[in-house]
Amino acid sequence: MSVTGPRRKTTFVLATLAAFGIAVVAAAATAPVPIKTGPRNEVGPAAGDDWLAWSKSREKQTSPFDLYAQQTGHAAFRVNPKNTQAYAGGIDGTMLAYQLIRGSFADRSDLRLYDLAARRLRPMPSGVNTPQWECCASISGGWLLYSRGHSYSRDRQIVLLRNLTTGEQRVLDQLRNKNGLLSAGQLNGTFAVWTKCSPYPVCRIYRYDLTSASTTPIPTQAGKVVYSPSVNEYGTVYYGQSNRGCGKSVQLMKQPIAGGAEAIVTLPQGKDVDVTYAHRVLPKPPGELITTRVYYDSVRCRTHLWNIYAFDDSNRIPPPPSPTP
Secondary structure (H helix, E strand, O other): OOOOOOOOOOOOHHHHHHHHOOOOOOOOEOOOEEEEEEEEEEEEEEEEEEEEEEEEEEEOOOOOOEEEEOOOOOOHHHHHHOEEEEEEEEEOOEEEEEEEEEOOOOEEEEEEEEOOOOEEEEOOOOOOOOOOEEEEEEOOOOOOEEEEOOOOOOOEEEEEEEOOOOOOOOEEEEEEEOOEEEEEEEOOOEEEEEEEEEOOOOEEEEEEEOOOOOOEEEOOOOEEEEEEEEEEEEEOEEEEEEEOOOOOOEEEEOOOOOOOOOEEOOOOOOOEEEEEEEEEEOOOOOEEEEEEEEEEEEEEOOOOOEEEEEEEEEEEEOOOOOOOO
């Protein structure tokens, strides 16, 4: 869970969706399984082929969060230095991008690159970090997706895409609204997603294609709050959708490049989500199906206890796009 400002709250009554032109079909998803369910709050998952990163509170109740990483079959270790807080952003290979919060009042936020295998920081290119609030980083294929500016403030909020090798920078979206939120979601392959609320709770999710430099709004039902987007390498977007208020008819949704939306996980009343993260599970042996493992953190609204879960979503490999005549 990257921190943009106050926690954003943000399912779906299936019988009403047709009236809004949103098709709902059965989803080939497994039941959620627990990933991190200890006595302390555990939030903000990010995953790679052999790694998991997440944040854990220092106490059972509300308290500062430290960032942990764990390789499959090994013990977890803390990533952030003492006297700081940190939240995972994304993992590409063994490179972790994360948010580091410092200062006596936790009022300074920058981004860091961390080599998980070597357990050491790597240089962040000049210009990524500024005196402003940077957060919500995700990394893939040499690109970094992140946000700049406080949510729900008079700051200019920006979603940026930065090439870590060439220095190329693209401004994907921007917002100036003291009642609004603009937050980067996930970068995966050539697709990026983010959330824009102007003002909250009037929210939209957007998907950006790096190859065509095109932005597409994700269709949503009027009157619902959408939030917490992630995306797989084929452009399928996963996100939360609910009524307004914590734990009000929350469902995790799936929107592929082509076709209608699917409700794939329904959370119990009184439970909600803040972060989703999509990672492809490599099949052994390779086959015609692709499996995306979607991690998410879930809170009990009454007790404020956070845990991490995951489910697998399997689909046939989409055909290549038709050649342009």
